[in-house]
Amino acid sequence: MTRVLALVLIALIAVLFALSLLIGPAGLSPATSLAALIRGEGLAETLVMREIRLPRAILAAMIGAALGLAGAAMQGYLRNPLAEPGLLGVSGSAALGAVIALQTGFAAHFTLGLPLAALVGAVLAVGLIIALAGPRGGALTLILAGIAVSALAAALTALVLNLSPNPFAASEIMFWMMGSLADRSMTHVWLAAPFIALGAAVLLAQGRAFDALTLGEDSAASLGVNLSRLRLVLVLAVASMVGAATAVAGAVGFVGLVVPHILRPFVGARPSSLLWASALGGAVLVLAADIAVRLVLPDRDLKLGVLTAIVGAPLFLHLVYKTRVQGL
């Protein structure tokens, strides 16, 4: 079952990745696109394929995987299906860190300044949320803490951008809150990739601990899971992935909520399998959403978060309703 799921998800990623490379305002034929991408035929065509479309497709897959995996990990640790980096303000806090790094010039003077500052923002948010919600992650505390952290991060992001001497900065509040992959470059791929890869590797290695945790903390501890170490690893790894993803693409919400929810039945609700499945599923979702924004409004920069929210918010309401019926 899980092997079939993995193959289906990988096949979907391959198809969507290819589509993402073939769609764009330049209107190149698939043959021309491939010749330009692989053999570098034609200066303009090669630049379009290698410097504009390739980084966009890579970033969509990478950021989707990061957000899907981060969502699954937070849900596994807190044993709460409502946990998600966007909803809990982790993405928003990462965006605040990124905006501060950009506007103070820290990002310009130090290459890794941008993702590191976003990581710091994300660490503070995840740390605060987990400290507030406690290991059992009561739904009400979790969501309320998330609302407070999101609102504060959004307000401070708006403040920093409004204070900027740059005439364009204030109009970019939308980008930081909704996310977009338009006109990103290979530079952004190289900035985000190491942090996302490191976070993913660390989290995927914790599968057994997450499985044990489904039996309760005491049982998990008796099975040899070091809970305080697991918490530290989770905070740092989630922050590293969400921070890097947000630093280059803005805060894209709901990916970490929708993907684990859809995939959970297919992996027999095993957190360890859900981790890698959600990484693959997140890549599928963001690649598809990024293709959709280009098809719906080709010449305008429709934000990615608009589409993920249209899919994700009704699901979130459904989950809130279900949680309410079960009693908070």
Added chain:
Amino acid sequence: MALRRASNALAAALAFWGGVAVAGPPERVVSINLCTDQLAMLLAEPGQLVSISRISHDPNVSVMREEALRYPINHGQAEEVFALAPDLVLAGQFTSSYTVGLLRRLGVEVAQLPIVTGLDQIPGAIREVGRLLGRDAHAEMLAAEFSADLAGLRADPDRRPRAALHYANNYTSGDKSLANDILTAAGFANIALEAGLSGGGTLPMERLLMLMPDLIISGQHYPGASRSESVLTHPAMNALRDRHSGSALSDAEWVCGTPAVLRAITRLQEAGE
């Protein structure tokens, strides 16, 4: 009710006071728009212009910054402008309608000048500001001088190199824009017209690259950082500049319809050579 009556009385008194002042040339002129600032500084009598907009002190967009530093600045808000007791306020066509409306209700005469969208409108704009300031003769001289200088500069080569105007957010200017006129006068063809853009609009970077312009004229970078401006130095644009296109900068001289555009044309012609 009493408050409204009081404010009506105040407005009437102020309108009367304003009406008396417009009999001769205005004695206290306040400009709240970058472009009217520049025309007013060129044309006003000493002491006639009492305040200009804050933006005129910004070296990024103001071509007359040194001159502008000699004038006190305002922030274009009705309250502070009113406190300067002007008998004429110069504003732009798109200056906040609330500000303009409030000033007019307070009895202040506000002249709104249209945006200049072509080189041939500049002499008219100079004469209009001259008329408002009561400096017609001076304006006539400046307008004639501008027209003569422009005629001397205008290039009409057989083969026009193709230029791309690339601003933040991939914005560009098509026909019926001052930037397009500057390009044309300097002897270039604007690729935005090939792409079918009229007026201003966005030209996706992919399409700009496919059009392979001979010259890329980039918008300038403002202080602070923005994602909007990051397209100006996107690796694909840098690569096109390195391997194919020449580069030039669209700066303060391109912003307003004033004689400064002549310098923009000259610099562009030098970049093309």
